Amino acid sequence: MIIKKIAFAVLLGSLGTTVQAEQKFQVEDIEVKGLQRVALGAALTHIPFNVGDTLNEFRISQSIKALYKSGHFNDIRVYRDGNRLVYRVYERETISEIIFDGNKDLKDEQLTESLDGSDIRVGETLDRTVLSGIEIGLENFYHSVGKYNARVTSKVTHLPRNRVNLEFNFVEGDAAAIKQINIVGNEVYSDAELLDRIELTFDSPWWNFMAQDRYQKQTLQGDMETINSYYLDRGYLRFKVDSTQVSMTPDKQGVYIALNVSEGETYTISEVDFIGDMAGFDKTIRAINPLQAEELYNGAEVTYTEEVISKFLGRYGYAYPKVTTIPEINDEDKTVKLSISIDPGKRVYVNRINFSGNHVTADNVLRREMRQMEGAWLSNSVVEASKAWLMRLPYMETVEFETKQLPGEDDLVDIDFTVKEQPSGSFTAGVGYGSQTKLSLNAGVQQNNFLGTGNQLGLNLSTNTYSKSVSLSYTDPYFTVDSVSLGGQVYYNEYDAGQANLVEYNNKTFGLGLNWGFPVNEYLRLNFGVGWKYNKVSQLQAYEQIQTFYDIYADPQHPDELEPFKTLDLNMGLSRSTLNRGTFPTAGSQQSLTYKMTSPKSDLQYFKVNYDSKFYFPLTRNQRWSILTRLQLGYANGYGTVNGHDQLLPFWENFRAGGADTLRGFENNTVGPRAVYRQPQPYRGTPDPTGSGSGCCLGADQDGVYASSRSVGGNAIALAGLELIVPTPFLDESFSNSVRTSFFVDVGNVWDTEFNMEHYEDLVPGEFEKIDDYSDVGRYRSSAGLSIQWLSPMGPMIFSFAKSLKEVEDDDTAFFSFNIGKTF
Structure with missing residues (x-):
């Protein structure tokens, strides 16, 4: 068949399309050639006529426009063969891969998101007409941050099967440095005073690496607002910036800025x-x-x-x-x-509070933290308080809310809370190695959101060189709708103090307890508890600090054992928290004051009081830089008498310090008083004929005295810490809620208020370590270092690197410590 090419070459639009047609004709067939990826049926749907229709040149041109509008084709040509129409199409290429090269200021993710907005993505067809606009837009961005020599070019590489690789090449260059900033027209305030308040600077010293001496258009606009506010805040109501001139050096590497201002007068x-x-x-x-x-x-x-x-x-x-x-x-x-x-507008009421993102936590668990009620009027401060209460839950990572007005209602809104949960269960473990403790391991499971109910369940099994224990605890924080909590625990422990850097003794403990919590106000809670405990102490090495205790309770038939002790513990506590988050807070404070005493009918009568506080001070608006201050104070002692003797604090209840949880940079339990031993000094008598002689002991005032290398703890403790929380280097901001880096300084001491140095001053020093005044508060230790905390799938992990700054002779120091299960 001979194709008649009766010529008319008509430029349709600006696309250069050739159409051959008679004035009018009835189409008998439509053919589309050149299709590869696009189906024939899909192409025909964009042609606005069918076989049998009468066509003219205008309708054919409309069909070409419709095919172009479909976005599938780069070029379209139409030919007429008698009463047949033949469309010759050239499909747009499919993007196989998008490559970025040379970009440093803009991340690949940002560029991909920007291209996605222009429908440039892998798997889609390539519209070449938008590439030049994308190049110009990226270059304009670089110009806005002072990089006037930046260039962005795109390169299309053809591949088989009508596919292409799209590559963007970036030449960013350096930002233009500010050579000088001049302010013209100011008389009341000098250039130096005004320039000191803006971000942009020039001629900065080499050591001021934080100086903003690279030109950025947005920063300049912000600085102009800063100067304007500076004048307005001091009464210059007519102040204005008349003009701004930014001139560039010929090599585009330097910028001169001039601001012309009119100050006016004060009002x-x-x-x-x-x-x-x-x-x-x-x-x-x-x-x-x-x-x-x-x-x-x-x-x-x-x-x-x-x-x-x-x-x-x-x-x-x-x-x-x-x-x-x-x-x-x-x-x-x-x-x-x-x-x-x-x-004021209309008073707005809350129609419904909705939650999303809580895949584990039940809605009612979140709803009970709401201070904003459905049906009540909307209070912005109360909604913010509701968000804060959600954030304090230990199983919440982020909480956001949005207020949405109901369609057709100007006084009703819904509040949509979007939460992001973090692992509520944790596998708690620790591993360490010390000169005394050797290898130690412990493990356990803690679930702060048991089955999504918000209740806390803990099962801990621990075994190491000095302790074996098992405990089971359960707490319902909303035992009543009024936020009264109820919890209980049962536990068993075997403790070998000699393996824990302490003076030798074994202690088997079994106990159980109940506790209640009552809200006083939004931030304050009052806690009460009662517990029964059974202690069995054996293999005790008697030393000076517990000699009186030993004399009272030692079993004459078994001198190395003490009678079993049964005590009923009564507990009371007051806690307050305004923290912005339950885990890794960055603002707010937390304080707790606890008091524990045994009942007067218990085998042992003693009390313990402890105060613990933390304050977070954010340094930046996004709170990625914060300062944490910590303080712990504790005191304990006995009360009452037994067999004419004053009751004493049981030595196993002493405070101890050292290790990751208290004083980093020192081995576990090594900070504090040491055991003092008294040793009789013998002398030899007159020799007899056999060469030997009778001997006797010197008087008690001639006894020798020395201190053990093992700690015994004390009845008073004071610990403090200062930490600078910083963004974790080389880590994406999205991980800031699961990884925390801080530089710290720890300081503290444990001492014994009952220790009397005068009892030992006239005794003969022993051949071992000398004794010190263990009642001296000034025998403190300190350390500094780096801490990295990670909320891993197994639980919180803490890596600490610490160097002791002040230590006492023969202290056991530890440069590195690792712990799982607790965060600061």
Whole structure:
């Protein structure tokens, strides 16, 4: 068949398409050639006529536009063969891979997201017409941060089967350095005073590596706002930046900035008036207004006033108030009247509170933390408080909320909370090696959100060179709807003190207990507990500090054992927390005061009081830099008498320090008083004929005395710490809630208030270690180092590297410690 090419070459649009057609004809067949990926049926759906229709040149041109609009083709040509139409198409290539090369300021993920917005993605067809726009947009970004020599080019590499690789090549170059910043027109405040308050700098010393001496357009705009606010806050109501000139050196490596300003004069507030509807809170709003007549105008104070009034109205359901300050300026006497316009809008009520992202935690567990109630008016402060309570749950990583207005309702909203859970269960373990403890291991399971109920279940099994224990605990934090908690535990422990850097004794303990918690207010809780405990102490080495205790309770038939002790413990505590998160907090504080005593009818009568506090001070707005201060104080002693002797604190209840949980940089339990031993000094008598002689002992005041290398602990403790929490280097910001890095300084001491050095001053020093005054508070230790904490799938892991700064002779130090199961 001979194809008749009756020529007409018509330029359709700007696409250069050739169409051959008669004035009008009835189409008998439609053929599409060149299809590879696009199906014939899909192509025909974009042609706006069918076989049998009467066509003219206009309808054919419309079909070409429709095919182009489908986005599948780079080029389309139409030919007529009699009454047949033949479409010759060239499909767009499919993107096989997108490659970025040379980009440092922009991450691959950012670029991929930007290209995705332009429909440039792997597996899609390539629209070449958008590439030049993408190149220009990326170069404009680099220009905005001062990199005027930056270039971005795209390269298309053809592959078989109509596929292409798309490669973007970046030449970023260096940002232009600021050579000089000039401020023209300022008389009241000097250049130095103004330049000291902005971010951009020039001519910075080499050691000031934090200086912002590279030009960035956005930073300059922010600096102009800073200067404007500086003047407005000091009464210069007519201040303005008249013009800004940014000139560049020929090599585009240097920038000169000039700001032309008009300062004007200071203005005083003549009157403060309120207009509009104050929703019945006239007196309160006027009382909380800090603006006063006869004072210098202050822009920051005006903004603060608007925010205070808005937040106040927001507490009472007026969620969207409009508070605007209207200045009436009198240039003659340099005064300004401030009219504060208030439109509270409608009082808004909460229709429904919704939760999403809680795959494990039940809705009712989250809902019981809500301070904002459904059906009540919307209070912004109460919603923020609800978020804070959710964040304090130990199984929540992040919490966000959004207030959505119901369609067609201007006074009803839904609050959608989106939570991200973190592992609520943890495998707790520890491993360490010391000169005394050798290898130690422990393991356990702690579930803070048992079966999504928010209840806490703990089963801990521990075995190491000095301890074997098992414990089971369960706590329901909402035993009643009023947030009264109830918990209980049962435990068994075998403790070999000689393997834990302490003086030798074995202690078998069995106990059980119950505890209750009662809320006092939003942040304060009162806790009570009762417990029964059985202690069996054996293989005891008697030393000076416990000699009286030993004399009272030793079994004459078994001198190395003590009678079993049964005690009923009574506990009371007060705790307060304003932390912003339950795990890895960055702001707020936490304090606890606990008191424990045995009942007067117990075999042993003693008490212990302990205070623990933590304060977090964020240094940056995003709270990635924070300072943590820690303090622990404790004191314990006996009360009452037994057999005419004062009751003493049982030595196994002594405070101890050293190790990852207390004083990093020192071996576990090595900080504090050591056991003091008294040794009689014999002398030889007159020799007899056999060469031997009778001997006797010197008087008690001639006894020898020495200290053991083992610690015994003390009845008083003071520990403090200071930590700088920093972003973890080389780690993406998305992991900031699961990894924490900090530099720390620890300091502390354990001492014995009952120790009397005068009893030993006249004795003969022994051949071993000399004794020190273990009642001296000043025998403190300190250390500094680096700590890395990781919320791993097994539980919190802590890696600490510490160097002792102050130590006592013969202290056991530990440069590295590793622990699983507890975070600071």
